[in-house]
Structures are given as structure tokens and as C-alpha cells.
Amino acid sequence: MSTAPSPERPAPSWAAGRAPAGRDRLGRLALVAFAAATAVDLVSLLADWHLGHLVAKPLLMPLLVAHVITRGAPRPLVAALLFGWGGDLALLFDAEPAFLVGMGSFAVGHVCYLVLFGKRPANPLLGGAYALALLGTVALLWSDLPGDLRIPVAGYSLLLTAMAFRSSALGLRAGIGGALFLLSDTLIASGVAAWPQLPRPDFWIMATYVAAQYLLATGSTATREAGVP
Numbered sequence: 746m747s748t749a750p751s752p753e754r755p756a757p758s759w760a761a762g763r764a765p766a767g768r769d770r771l772g773r774l775a776l777v778a779f780a781a782a783t784a785v786d787l788v789s790l791l792a793d794w795h796l797g798h799l800v801a802k803p804l805l806m807p808l809l810v811a812h813v814i815t816r817g818a819p820r821p822l823v824a825a826l827l828f829g830w831g832g833d834l835a836l837l838f839d840a841e842p843a844f845l846v847g848m849g850s851f852a853v854g855h856v857c858y859l860v861l862f863g864k865r866p867a868n869p870l871l872g873g874a875y876a877l878a879l880l881g882t883v884a885l886l887w888s889d890l891p892g893d894l895r896i897p898v899a900g901y902s903l904l905l906t907a908m909a910f911r912s913s914a915l916g917l918r919a920g921i922g923g924a925l926f927l928l929s930d931t932l933i934a935s936g937v938a939a940w941p942q943l944p945r946p947d948f949w950i951m952a953t954y955v956a957a958q959y960l961l962a963t964g965s966t967a968t969r970e971a972g973v974p
Contacts, residue, residue, distance in 0.1 A: 772815030806830035828854030865914035889938035919964030926957035
């Protein structure tokens with residue numbers, strides 16, 4: 746006689762729980778690997794070990810994608826992280842065309858984030874603060890940026906600021922992630938404008954960027970798991 750469960754008889758609890766348990770283990774492994782790759786990348790930047798950075802940086806977003814997929818990540822979140830990965834790869838090359846390609850890839854990622862945030866309400870006072878920050882930053886950077894980068898950087902900054910503001914609609918964690926993304930890219934722009942930099946500027950750029958993507962990703966999945974519309 747067949748032992749397959751009938752419609753009237755549910756599958757045993759151990760069988761029903763096997764797939765979620767395996768998915769959770771995979772998610773935890775991906776997150777541990779993401780943390781390890783982040784540590785290698787940041788230590789490599791501090792130690793000026795370029796090979797370590799070249800190896801670790803391309804692993805970051807795919808590992809974070811693997812983690813959030815096990816948490817039921819919506820497609821716009823996965824797309825945003827993958828376009829971030831495209832930007833990461835482009836910025837490994839020290840040339841203006843690569844910079845523009847990377848900026849374009851990140852811009853598409855920000856659009857994906859905006860789609861993810863949808864029409865959820867965000868604090869308008871925070872929006873005013875972000876608008877002032879955008880206007881002030883672009884005004885200060887404008888004359889020091891190369892002429893052919895001024896319009897692209899200004900347009901990208903507008904999109905990035907909109908994403909950072911709207912991220913707060915998903916809660917504090919995602920909101921901090923959006924703010925850190927804005928900070929990271931502002932550090933990049935200040936370098937392009939040849940402003941004085943912090944010691945090891947690449948370390949601070951990557952540290953804020955990786956934290957931003959992690960907080961945006963996990964803030965989004967936490968909201969989804971909590972059943973927040």
C-alpha cells in the first residue's frame with residue numbers, strides 16, 4: 746500500500762520542515778561567507794593589498810543575493826543588488842568610461858530600490874533635509890568636478906538622494922542603509938573632485954557601501970517577513 750500522503754492526511758511534520766530548514770542553513774552560510782568576504786576586502790584595503798580587494802569585492806553582492814533569496818526577497822531587491830554588483834565590477838577599473846558605466850549600473854539599482862519601496866509613506870521633514878543636503882553637496886562639488894561629469898553626477902545624485910529618502914519608508918534599518926549609501930557615494934564624488942580625503946579613503950567608501958547594501962537588503966526582507974504591506 747502506498748505511503749504517500751492523501752489530501753485528507755497531511756505530510757509528516759519532519760517532511761514539511763525539511764525544505765525550510767535547508768534553505769535557512771544555506772542562507773546562514775551565505776551570510777557568513779558575505780561577512781568573511783567583507784572582512785577580507787576591508788583588511789585588504791587597509792593593508793593596500795590590491796589582489797585581495799580584486800578577489801573579495803566581486804563576491805560581496807552575489808553572496809548577499811544568495812542570502813536574501815533564502816529569505817524570500819522580492820525581485821526588485823534582487824535586481825537592485827545585482828545592478829550594484831555590476832557597478833562594483835565596473836569600478837574595479839580606474840578609467841572614466843568605467844566610472845560612468847558603474848554609475849549607470851548603480852543608478853538602475855536605485856530605480857529598482859524605488860520600485861521596491863513603492864508608495865509607502867515617508868517622513869516629509871526627512872525629505873526636506875535630504876533635499877537641502879543634495880542642493881548643498883552638488884553646489885559645493887560643481888566647480889571642482891570635471892566638466893563632462895557635472896551633469897551625470899548631478900543627475901545620479903538626485904536619484905540616489907530620492908532612494909535614500911524613500912528607504913526610510915521600510916523602517917529604521919533600511920533608512921540607515923539609504924543614508925550610508927548616500928554617504929559612500931558622496932565620498933567617491935569628493936575624491937573625483939580632488940577634495941582632501943580621509944586616510945585610506947577606499948576603506949571608508951567600501952565600509953559604508955557594504956553596510957548600506959546589507960541594511961537595505963535585510964531591512965527589506967525583515968519588513969516582508971513581518972507582513973508589512
